[in-house]
Amino acid sequence: MLEVYQCALNSRLLLGSARYPSPAVLQEAVRAAGAEVVTVSLRRESGGERAGQGFWTLIRELGVRVLPNTAGCHSVKEAVTTAHMAREVFNTPWLKLEVIGEDDTLQPDVFGLTEAARILCAEGFQVFPYTTEDLVVAERLLAAGCQVLMPWGAPIGSGRGLNNLFGLKALRAHFPRVPLIIDAGLGLPSHAAQALELGFDAVLVNTAIAQARDPVQMAQAFAQAVSAGAAAHAAGPIEPRDLAAPSTPLIGTAFRG
Amino acid sequence: MRILVNGAWREAQAAQLAGLLDELGYAGVVVSTAVNDEFVAVAARAATPLHDGDRLEVLAPMQGG
Numbered sequence: 001m002l003e004v005y006q007c008a009l010n011s012r013l014l015l016g017s018a019r020y021p022s023p024a025v026l027q028e029a030v031r032a033a034g035a036e037v038v039t040v041s042l043r044r045e046s047g048g049e050r051a052g053q054g055f056w057t058l059i060r061e062l063g064v065r066v067l068p069n070t071a072g073c074h075s076v077k078e079a080v081t082t083a084h085m086a087r088e089v090f091n092t093p094w095l096k097l098e099v100i101g102e103d104d105t106l107q108p109d110v111f112g113l114t115e116a117a118r119i120l121c122a123e124g125f126q127v128f129p130y131t132t133e134d135l136v137v138a139e140r141l142l143a144a145g146c147q148v149l150m151p152w153g154a155p156i157g158s159g160r161g162l163n164n165l166f167g168l169k170a171l172r173a174h175f176p177r178v179p180l181i182i183d184a185g186l187g188l189p190s191h192a193a194q195a196l197e198l199g200f201d202a203v204l205v206n207t208a209i210a211q212a213r214d215p216v217q218m219a220q221a222f223a224q225a226v227s228a229g230a231a232a233h234a235a236g237p238i239e240p241r242d243l244a245a246p247s248t249p250l251i252g253t254a255f256r257g
Numbered sequence: 258m259r260i261l262v263n264g265a266w267r268e269a270q271a272a273q274l275a276g277l278l279d280e281l282g283y284a285g286v287v288v289s290t291a292v293n294d295e296f297v298a299v300a301a302r303a304a305t306p307l308h309d310g311d312r313l314e315v316l317a318p319m320q321g322g
Contacts, residue, residue, distance in 0.1 A: 016322030026320075041321025042289065044263040044314065047282025052317025056287060059318070069321045077294060084296035085289035085316055156322065184322075206322035 002201050004148045004179050005094070005126040007065070011036045012196065013226045014067065014181065015219070016206025023058050025215050030062050033219035039067045039096055039204065042086055056089075067128060069096040070116075074109070079116045083125060095120060096150065096183075098130045106156045106184075108132060114140040121145025130183055133167035135174055142178065149175070150183035150204065153195065157207040159187025162194055172199045189218075189225030196229025197237060258309035275302040278315070288317045 002009045014037040020026035030038060040059060045052045059066060068086035073079040079099050087093065099116055101109025108131050117127050121144050129141050133151045141149060151171060154160035162168055163185065172180060182195040183204040192203045205222055212218035260269045262281065271277040274290060274297055290297045291314040297305050307313075 016320075018320040018322045020320070039321050041319045042316035043319035045286070045288060045317035045319075046263065047278075047286070047315075050286055050317075052319050053287060055320060056318035071321055081291050081294055081296050082316075085291060085314075088296075088298060089287060089289045089316070089318060 002179065004128075004181075009036050009202075010034075011223075011226075012202040012230055013192070013223050014039070014202060014204040015209065016204065017055075017059070018206055019210040020215060021210075023055065026210070027058060027062060029209055029215045029219040030064065032216045033209070033223045035219075035223075036064055037067050038062065038064045039069050039206070040090065041069050041071050042082060042089065065094070066090050066092060067094050067096050068092065069130075070098050072100070073098060074100050074112075076112045076116045076119070079112070080119055083116075083120050087125065093124055093126045094128065095125045096128045096130060108152070110134060110137040113137070114144055117141050117146055118144040128181070133164055133171045135171060138171060138175060138178075142175070148179040148181060150181045152184040153182045153191065153203075154185025156184040158185050159208055160185050161187055161191035162198075165198075168195075168200075169198060189221045192222050193225040193229035193232070196226055197232045199233050202226075258307070260307060261310070261312045263313070263315055269307060271307070273303060273307060274305040274313070277307060277313070278302065281315075283315060286317070288315050290315055 002012055011034050013033050013035055015035040016039045068090045070079040070082045073082055083095050099109045099112035100106055117129050120127050127146045128148050128150050129146050130150050138149055154163040179201045181202040182200050186192055186205050187208050195203050209215050209218045258269055259266050269277050271280050293312050
């Protein structure tokens with residue numbers, strides 16, 4: 001059981017809702033993943049078009065919790081205004097806070113992120129900050145009032161998995177009681193399993209599922225990997241070692257002595 | 258007067274935000290609004306005056322990662 005902002009979640013797999021081949025496939029993938037939290041966004045809408053209304057109906061039919069994001073925001077001001085707009089439309093204090101600092105990597109602007117987090121936490125938002133594995137930034141985000149952190153595995157949509165294992169392990173070790181959700185950059189279920197094995201509390205996956213040849217099957221595969229990783233962490237994995245250690249007992253071995 | 262609506266200039270008759278949204282076809286649509294980069298809540302739309310050259314953002318739920 002994962003608890004974020006006093007909300008208990010059974011599933012440790014959070015899904016993004018973008019880049020699916022169709023709304024129907026998105027719906028089926030969310031069900032196949034058993035996801036309880038789905039990220040959503042806000043975009044410009046024209047009066048006649050009403051594209052967003054159908055999407056919002058579809059998400060509500062799923063009965064999941066929505067986690068609105070501030071994707072595309074490059075400044076504190078944009079992120080804070082978008083947060084206010086999202087809170088009204090989606091009727092939730094939850095917010096995946098993104099302040100993007102660099103366009104090639106979509107790396108978070110951690111200075112803008114901590115400032116926006118401070119403002120929004122003070123206004124009662126429950127902020128899920130999209131951050132790096134930097135320990136000092138993590139400290140600042142917690143001091144700002146964040147009760148969960150979402151470090152990147154790799155750049156958004158890159159599918160590279162956990163790029164900085166050392167940094168991510170240090171983050172996990174440094175904040176043993178803070179819910180940590182790996183957000184961005186996972187490409188394979190094995191990446192998700194690895195994150196959970198290392199003790200991360202959950203993963204958020206979008207592109208790896210949405211852009212797979214069969215998103216529904218991939219959603220199932222990620223769900224299984226997340227369950228396996230969580231179980232492995234709970235079971236206490238062995239430490240790797242450099243030399244062999246015979247698994248078959250040596251006592252009574254034939255032809256010896 | 259002219260209002261920049263989602264990045265495109267539009268002629269507006271209404272003098273306040275709620276009226277302009279009706280004029281533009283947003284009646285009954287779930288959207289959130291900002292005028293000149295400041296969030297305007299649903300309850301405040303009727304009392305929010307518009308001026309020539311104002312920038313209006315009208316956003317709706319959309320897929321996101």
